[in-house]
Amino acid sequence: MRDDQLGEVTVSELDEGRLVTRRFPTYTCGHCSTVVGMRADRVRERSRCARCGKLLCEQNELCRLDCTPLHALAYDHAFDADTPYARLAPAILAGCTTEEEARRRGFKI
Amino acid sequence: MAKYVSSLLGAAASTTANSPNLLVEAAATGAGSVLAIHELSLSGEASSSTFVRFVLNRPSARTVGGSPTTQVPQPLNPGSRAADYTVYTDLGSSTNAVTAGTVDLLVPAFNAFGGVYTWLAAPQGEIIIGTQGAGIGSQVVVLYSKSGTPTVSGHFIIEQM
Numbered sequence: 001m002r003d004d005q006l007g008e009v010t011v012s013e014l015d016e017g018r019l020v021t022r023r024f025p026t027y028t029c030g031h032c033s034t035v036v037g038m039r040a041d042r043v044r045e046r047s048r049c050a051r052c053g054k055l056l057c058e059q060n061e062l063c064r065l066d067c068t069p070l071h072a073l074a075y076d077h078a079f080d081a082d083t084p085y086a087r088l089a090p091a092i093l094a095g096c097t098t099e100e101e102a103r104r105r106g107f108k109i
Numbered sequence: 110m111a112k113y114v115s116s117l118l119g120a121a122a123s124t125t126a127n128s129p130n131l132l133v134e135a136a137a138t139g140a141g142s143v144l145a146i147h148e149l150s151l152s153g154e155a156s157s158s159t160f161v162r163f164v165l166n167r168p169s170a171r172t173v174g175g176s177p178t179t180q181v182p183q184p185l186n187p188g189s190r191a192a193d194y195t196v197y198t199d200l201g202s203s204t205n206a207v208t209a210g211t212v213d214l215l216v217p218a219f220n221a222f223g224g225v226y227t228w229l230a231a232p233q234g235e236i237i238i239g240t241q242g243a244g245i246g247s248q249v250v251v252l253y254s255k256s257g258t259p260t261v262s263g264h265f266i267i268e269q270m
């Protein structure tokens with residue numbers, strides 16, 4: 001991921017009377033939209049989808065199940081399309097995080 | 110597509126998902142059924158050091174009943190048409206129910222004593238909302254506090270895709 005594809009969090013806070021501003025990069029999970037702050041000292045490699053190439057969060061089981069290119073589906077208004085890529089989109093967008101939860105709530109995954 | 114701003118003006122941070130500070134609901138179908146959050150900014154107005162940890166959450170269930178307070182999203186371009194989605198600033202009635210999901214999409218945490226938190230999405234890094242109805246689940250995100258109840262102000266910039 002190039003730097004210009006990273007989001008940014010800026011936090012300005014008072015510290016002993018002085019305004020201190022900290023900035024750190026973020027990325028958005030390509031499958032579920034969770035925003036992840038990037039620590040500079042992390043050495044473990046981040047998860048990336050082998051199909052769409054997007055960085056993934058490490059919180060949602062459904063993100064690792066299959067490729068769900070959420071932005072591409074959003075641009076095409078295709079969350080309910082009959083395509084393997086949209087298979088998990090309804091469950092992810094309804095807040096499901098595990099396969100079991102998605103099945104329990106009636107999503108076909 | 111058109112972008113809109115929704116704001117939070119001097120509101121006490123709410124610590125229950127059932128009564129969030131802001132609830133954004135995509136339209137069930139058609140225009141406004143797919144939204145992208147581009148920016149979120151929150152500023153603290155506490156008069157002494159007060160930590161606050163907000164979360165932007167995709168609920169696992171929600172019902173909006175009673176008479177909730179809505180806020181009309183304001184277009185960034187005055188020529189844009191009115192937004193087709195809905196923003197609630199106060200769900201009010203006890204008939205409303207939001208069950209927070211397990212994963213928070215964004216966790217704005219800062220000292221509300223003059224602190225400012227801003228998140229800017231990268232292109233194609235926006236937070237997507239919407240399920241285009243068809244009975245396939247909720248289509249909302251909620252902003253509420255998981256810790257701290259100071260007064261805060263802020264805004265969302267949302268694109269109607």
